[in-house]
Amino acid sequence: MATRIVILGGGTGGTLAANRLRRVYTRSEAEITVVDQDDRHVYQPGLLFVPFGLTHPEDIVRSRERQLHRGISYELSAIDHVDIAADRVRLASGRELEYDVLVVATGAVVQPDQTDGMTGPGWMEKVFTFYTPEGAGALEGALATFDGGKMVVNVVDLPIKCPVAPLEFCFLADWYFHERGIRDKVQISYVTPLDAAFTKPVSARRLGGMLEARDVELVTEFNTGEVDGENGRLVSFDGREIPFDLAVVIPLHGGASYVGRSPGLGDELNFVPADEHTLQSKAKENIFVIGDASSLAASKAGSVTHFEGEILVENVQHFLDGEPLSASFDGHANCFIEAGFGKALLIDFDYDTEPLPGHYPGTVGMPLLEESHLNHLGKLMFQWFYWHVLLPGRDIPGVSSKMPLAGKRAVPGRPEEGRTEEATDAEP
Amino acid sequence: MPSRSYAGVDVEVGEDGFFVHPEQWTEEMAPVIAKESGVDDLTPRHWQVVNFMRAQYMAKGDSPSVRLLGKASGVPVKELYELFPKGPAKLAAKIAGIPKPRSCI
Numbered sequence: 001m002a003t004r005i006v007i008l009g010g011g012t013g014g015t016l017a018a019n020r021l022r023r024v025y026t027r028s029e030a031e032i033t034v035v036d037q038d039d040r041h042v043y044q045p046g047l048l049f050v051p052f053g054l055t056h057p058e059d060i061v062r063s064r065e066r067q068l069h070r071g072i073s074y075e076l077s078a079i080d081h082v083d084i085a086a087d088r089v090r091l092a093s094g095r096e097l098e099y100d101v102l103v104v105a106t107g108a109v110v111q112p113d114q115t116d117g118m119t120g121p122g123w124m125e126k127v128f129t130f131y132t133p134e135g136a137g138a139l140e141g142a143l144a145t146f147d148g149g150k151m152v153v154n155v156v157d158l159p160i161k162c163p164v165a166p167l168e169f170c171f172l173a174d175w176y177f178h179e180r181g182i183r184d185k186v187q188i189s190y191v192t193p194l195d196a197a198f199t200k201p202v203s204a205r206r207l208g209g210m211l212e213a214r215d216v217e218l219v220t221e222f223n224t225g226e227v228d229g230e231n232g233r234l235v236s237f238d239g240r241e242i243p244f245d246l247a248v249v250i251p252l253h254g255g256a257s258y259v260g261r262s263p264g265l266g267d268e269l270n271f272v273p274a275d276e277h278t279l280q281s282k283a284k285e286n287i288f289v290i291g292d293a294s295s296l297a298a299s300k301a302g303s304v305t306h307f308e309g310e311i312l313v314e315n316v317q318h319f320l321d322g323e324p325l326s327a328s329f330d331g332h333a334n335c336f337i338e339a340g341f342g343k344a345l346l347i348d349f350d351y352d353t354e355p356l357p358g359h360y361p362g363t364v365g366m367p368l369l370e371e372s373h374l375n376h377l378g379k380l381m382f383q384w385f386y387w388h389v390l391l392p393g394r395d396i397p398g399v400s401s402k403m404p405l406a407g408k409r410a411v412p413g414r415p416e417e418g419r420t421e422e423a424t425d426a427e428p
Numbered sequence: 429m430p431s432r433s434y435a436g437v438d439v440e441v442g443e444d445g446f447f448v449h450p451e452q453w454t455e456e457m458a459p460v461i462a463k464e465s466g467v468d469d470l471t472p473r474h475w476q477v478v479n480f481m482r483a484q485y486m487a488k489g490d491s492p493s494v495r496l497l498g499k500a501s502g503v504p505v506k507e508l509y510e511l512f513p514k515g516p517a518k519l520a521a522k523i524a525g526i527p528k529p530r531s532c533i
Contacts, residue, residue: 158493
């Protein structure tokens with residue numbers, strides 16, 4: 001009988017895992033089923049560009065099913081719960097799927113209703129998020145008619161998807177209001193619960209400097225307790241207030257709700273704990289986790305998911321063959337950071353090594369932690385790679401799942417910053 | 429590594445005052461660390477959080493975040509900020525003798 005592999009979620013992780021598994025197992029060896037509640041696969045990095053009119057929601061959404069290779073079944077249904085003991089998934093449609101291996105790839109969801117006031121008066125009028133296609137589209141309209149005043153960009157709490165996106169939003173907003181000729185009439189504030197612009201010291205200084213150079217005010221250690229759209233103010237848990245005319249808020253994130261209905265699968269935030277190197281869940285040995293759905297201390301970002309894909313498929317094979325799970329993920333992440341005015345930075349890091357200056361992937365390559373036009377082109381080109389290379393489960397030439405050290409340099413006089421165990425001083 | 433003396437015992441702490449070895453902590457040390465950090469009186473509500481922090485750390489090997497405390501400790505986030513001003517997770521972790529919470533990236 002064929003091995004039954006069920007993959008929950010048809011986004012970045014579920015799709016690339018399914019396609020990679022399909023390539024290593026024939027149809028008589030394994031049945032592969034992907035489950036998702038809708039057929040809208042969003043190219044999430046594109047959401048950042050929607051509010052500035054640089055792309056449109058319909059241009060970044062495709063069919064989930066059509067990204068899957070032939071021979072992969074697609075089940076369109078919400079998930080009711082996973083019965084871990086019985087190795088069975090119950091779908092909202094009433095159908096039950098039994099599995100030998102389960103891959104959890106249901107990502108993270110934004111939860112604006114978890115912060116007092118956020119979805120109250122002013123929501124989608126003065127208070128927006130660009131983390132959903134609907135929110136990003138509505139924000140485009142609001143920015144187009146904004147003719148001056150104070151805009152706040154607020155991260156409520158970590159973890160969030162793509163932790164640099166809120167900073168990129170500030171850089172692009174600076175460019176956007178310059179283009180419209182009203183930059184001098186707009187005050188921009190970046191409000192974060194961290195104690196600096198970003199988590200790791202070298203990049204936090206670099207990115208903090210970029211905010212300063214663009215005249216974006218940085219407000220740190222602000223733990224948002226309430227978003228008061230009616231009166232236009234953010235209120236922190238310790239009673240500080242920040243007024244705004246327009247708020248762009250990155251809401252709290254959590255795992256998918258079925259995780260909470262599946263006893264033993266997830267943590268309090270519905271993320272699924274897994275071994276940070278093997279990607280095997282802590283819940284049961286035949287459950288693996290990929291991408292934003294996990295509670296790993298890796299970035300919730302497509303690049304991480306991409307690098308995890310290779311490791312996950314190798315370890316699923318080892319598991320089914322009764323071998324030790326020898327493939328090991330190192331936390332490798334890299335991302336382009338859009339800087340505005342046609343430039344971007346590139347950062348590259350893993351669990352132990354923070355983003356460092358130099359070049360990627362080797363001594364000759366794209367500049368790291370430096371603004372350049374080349375990186376901006378890289379960012380634009382990436383959408384093509386996403387649909388045609390990353391989702392089909394191919395490797396990008398020269399880009400390995402292991403983080404490269406060649407081409408990087410430690411920061412002079414700060415040897416302690418090369419490898420850090422402590423991510424940050426900030427309140428998580 | 430710097431060390432401090434609490435309740436007559438020398439303990440090893442990191443640069444920012446967090447315990448390096450959580451097993452060196454005893455209940456008698458908590459009020460002393462609290463006072464140092466500006467919390468003069470450890471009430472039963474404080475203890476509820478401190479005990480929860482230690483239990484979580486022992487079970488999972490990770491210090492919980494404010495959000496997790498708000499969801500699972502039985503003390504709502506707003507009250508956590510009243511009990512442990514500025515940074516509840518950091519401050520409660522220090523008083524509970526466990527490492528500083530890691531922040532996600």
